[in-house]
Amino acid sequence: MLKIKNINTYYGQVHALKNVSLHLNEGEIVTLIGANGAGKTTLLNSLSGIVPPRSGEILFRDLPIGSLAAHQIVKLGISQVPEGRQIFKPLSVEDNLELGAYLYHRAKKEKEQIKKTAEMVYELFPILRERKKQLAGTLSGGELQMLSIGRALMARPRLLLLDEPSMGLAPLIAQEIFQVIAGLSREKSTTILLVEQNARAALKIAHRAYVLETGRLILEGMAADLLENKEVQRAYLGKDKKEIWER
Amino acid sequence: MVIWDEKNECMSRDEIEQLQLERFQAVMNRVHKNVVHYRKTFDKLDIIAEDIRSLCDLEKIPFTTKEDLRNNYPYGMFAVPLREVVRIHSSSGTTGKPIVVGYTKNDIRMWSNLVARLMTAAGVTRDDLVQIAFGYGIFTGAFGMHYGAETIGASVIPMSTGNTEKQIMIMQDYKTTVLVSTPGYALALAQRMEEMGVNPNALSLKVGLFGGEPWSEKMRAEIESRLMLSATDNYGLSEVIGPGVAGECSCKNGLHIYEDAFIPEIIDPETGKKLSPGAEGELVLTTLTKEAFPMVRYRTGDITSLNYAKCDCGRTLVRMQKVMRRSDDMLIIRGVNVFPAQIEEALFSVAQEKPPYQLIIERKGAMDNLEVVVEVTDKIFSLELQKQRSFVETVKKRISAQAGINVDVKLVEARSIPRHDGKITKVVDKRQI
Numbered sequence: 086m087l088k089i090k091n092i093n094t095y096y097g098q099v100h101a102l103k104n105v106s107l108h109l110n111e112g113e114i115v116t117l118i119g120a121n122g123a124g125k126t127t128l129l130n131s132l133s134g135i136v137p138p139r140s141g142e143i144l145f146r147d148l149p150i151g152s153l154a155a156h157q158i159v160k161l162g163i164s165q166v167p168e169g170r171q172i173f174k175p176l177s178v179e180d181n182l183e184l185g186a187y188l189y190h191r192a193k194k195e196k197e198q199i200k201k202t203a204e205m206v207y208e209l210f211p212i213l214r215e216r217k218k219q220l221a222g223t224l225s226g227g228e229l230q231m232l233s234i235g236r237a238l239m240a241r242p243r244l245l246l247l248d249e250p251s252m253g254l255a256p257l258i259a260q261e262i263f264q265v266i267a268g269l270s271r272e273k274s275t276t277i278l279l280v281e282q283n284a285r286a287a288l289k290i291a292h293r294a295y296v297l298e299t300g301r302l303i304l305e306g307m308a309a310d311l312l313e314n315k316e317v318q319r320a321y322l323g324k325d326k327k328e329i330w331e332r
Numbered sequence: 333m334v335i336w337d338e339k340n341e342c343m344s345r346d347e348i349e350q351l352q353l354e355r356f357q358a359v360m361n362r363v364h365k366n367v368v369h370y371r372k373t374f375d376k377l378d379i380i381a382e383d384i385r386s387l388c389d390l391e392k393i394p395f396t397t398k399e400d401l402r403n404n405y406p407y408g409m410f411a412v413p414l415r416e417v418v419r420i421h422s423s424s425g426t427t428g429k430p431i432v433v434g435y436t437k438n439d440i441r442m443w444s445n446l447v448a449r450l451m452t453a454a455g456v457t458r459d460d461l462v463q464i465a466f467g468y469g470i471f472t473g474a475f476g477m478h479y480g481a482e483t484i485g486a487s488v489i490p491m492s493t494g495n496t497e498k499q500i501m502i503m504q505d506y507k508t509t510v511l512v513s514t515p516g517y518a519l520a521l522a523q524r525m526e527e528m529g530v531n532p533n534a535l536s537l538k539v540g541l542f543g544g545e546p547w548s549e550k551m552r553a554e555i556e557s558r559l560m561l562s563a564t565d566n567y568g569l570s571e572v573i574g575p576g577v578a579g580e581c582s583c584k585n586g587l588h589i590y591e592d593a594f595i596p597e598i599i600d601p602e603t604g605k606k607l608s609p610g611a612e613g614e615l616v617l618t619t620l621t622k623e624a625f626p627m628v629r630y631r632t633g634d635i636t637s638l639n640y641a642k643c644d645c646g647r648t649l650v651r652m653q654k655v656m657r658r659s660d661d662m663l664i665i666r667g668v669n670v671f672p673a674q675i676e677e678a679l680f681s682v683a684q685e686k687p688p689y690q691l692i693i694e695r696k697g698a699m700d701n702l703e704v705v706v707e708v709t710d711k712i713f714s715l716e717l718q719k720q721r722s723f724v725e726t727v728k729k730r731i732s733a734q735a736g737i738n739v740d741v742k743l744v745e746a747r748s749i750p751r752h753d754g755k756i757t758k759v760v761d762k763r764q765i
Contacts, residue, residue: 090350090353301381302357313438
């Protein structure tokens with residue numbers, strides 16, 4: 086459903102993505118692993134139109150989106166869950182979610198649908214229902230992450246871009262988030278591109294993976310194969326090291 | 333028709349090409365980082381990975397040849413530290429030193445699955461008994477087929493080569509349903525069966541997977557009628573992976589190349605220019621998924637052509653024609669690759685001089701036979717009879733050690749080998765396949 090060919094993205098003079106080609110099939114979870122500064126977030130930002138690529142081709146459901154603005158890309162069905170959640174803390178949980186559906190606000194007939202989608206999000210994250218009226222600023226880290234994912238889902242995306250969803254979370258909470266992500270793919274057949282610092286956990290729920298190194302893709306393969314790849318193990322998994330909850 | 337890996341064997345052309353481009357770009361980044369040979373070659377020609385923007389850009393990259401592999405003997409072409417290699421195989425080099433190839437754990441798994449594809453395409457299922465009559469050892473053939481059969485879940489009988497009577501006994505008693513061997517050996521088995529009065533109809537054989545040497549449609553018909561099985565061809569070479577590069581489906585009209593793992597190209601062996609699809613030329617392969625021993629544009633020396641037309645079996649993979657010829661002087665004797673230079677080297681080193689010689693290859697019965705005809709020089713002539721005999725034995729032993737095959741050595745009178753314009757044709761291949 087998504088096909089990227091030879092994209093090059095720059096920050097000023099800095100060549101952050103070098104000729105990156107990648108694809109996602111419908112319903113897949115694909116994870117992008119790599120060290121800090123490898124260009125993972127840049128790739129997500131290039132896809133969502135925040136930092137458009139300088140050259141290359143991005144086809145989303147056969148439509149070129151490389152030169153579209155971010156809001157147009159959201160309209161086509163790509164939502165990004167940004168690194169660090171980026172929640173509007175002075176607003177309530179409910180209002181934050183509703184903002185995620187701003188695409189549909191003008192159309193009256195969409196009112197019902199927005200409600201339905203919010204219901205779906207509450208079912209996914211029951212804790213958000215409990216905190217519905219609370220200000221987002223009072224939520225814990227895990228709850229904020231759930232809210233951030235929930236807000237992205239409100240736009241009813243076909244493709245969800247997740248940037249470091251487990252960042253700063255306690256292991257058990259992180260595990261819960263990963264389970265929800267796997268469930269989104271399994272039950273709602275949402276296609277997901279997942280950027281994760283915790284490569285092991287990401288590879289466990291992903292179907293396929295790409296390894297990014299200083300702006301270049303150096304490996305592509307089935308997630309299960311990459312878990313066994315020694316180079317990946319050495320560089321990103323920390324040999325024999327497991328998180329407590331993985332044991 | 334059962335397909336082992338439908339996801340990878342039935343992609344649209346568009347999907348295949350996207351996957352190939354992604355993987356090839358990653359391979360370029362990886363070999364540049366990890367293999368000194370490639371880094372040097374690319375740097376010298378000022379090629380950077382970013383130059384690869386489509387599969388057409390493949391042409392910008394120089395070939396890898398057997399010569400390159402020899403220059404990097406033994407481990408120079410490995411892309412991972414040796415500690416990550418779990419298997420080492422080798423294949424014939426052009427001279428004394430073989431070519432060394434390595435596999436990581438992941439490579440073995442990918443290899444197994446590729447062979448499982450071609451075995452499934454040939455009709456093997458988990459209910460089969462697979463008798464493998466390839467030599468278990470340093471060559472890749474037996475192990476590759478073994479893993480493929482095990483991956484499918486079939487029962488493997490690792491018979492290895494030779495001991496024809498025992499092979500037949502096991503075939504009868506164990507009720508072997510699948511035979512894996514060289515086509516030449518299949519015919520040798522058929523012949524021995526006839527001599528022993530074994531009725532092939534009474535056997536349980538169903539499928540035969542034959543590879544390792546060229547064979548014709550005529551031979552296929554003969555094997556099928558004499559052994560009462562469906563005979564399919566498969567293709568591979570150790571430098572690239574071993575068996576598992578391509579295999580025939582039940583349509584028996586070309587071998588499907590597993591394009592998610594290899595990019596095939598056809599070139600003119602003289603000029604190195606890429607030829608258009610359908611043209612006959614030398615096959616060049618690039619590996620896309622191998623970890624330990626990636627190959628970029630490896631010249632296989634095999635002459636074939638590619639057919640992109642749709643196949644009735646449902647696979648969308650390109651098909652290569654059966655390989656019948658080589659672009660170099662490599663000989664395939666009973667499935668073993670032999671270079672005339674290897675034999676010359678062995679002969680000259682034993683003789684301590686350069687006697688005129690000729691290699692004669694014949695098919696005796698079903699099996700290939702290589703005879704080294706050596707003209708007696710003054711030096712050999714002056715030896716006592718016993719020493720002459722031991723000279724012949726030493727030459728045989730040296731050739732067997734260096735080239736891995738048993739040959740006949742015959743001494744003939746000086747000037748008795750026919751000359752054309754004063755020159756001896758060094759290799760005379762009398763086989764008709």
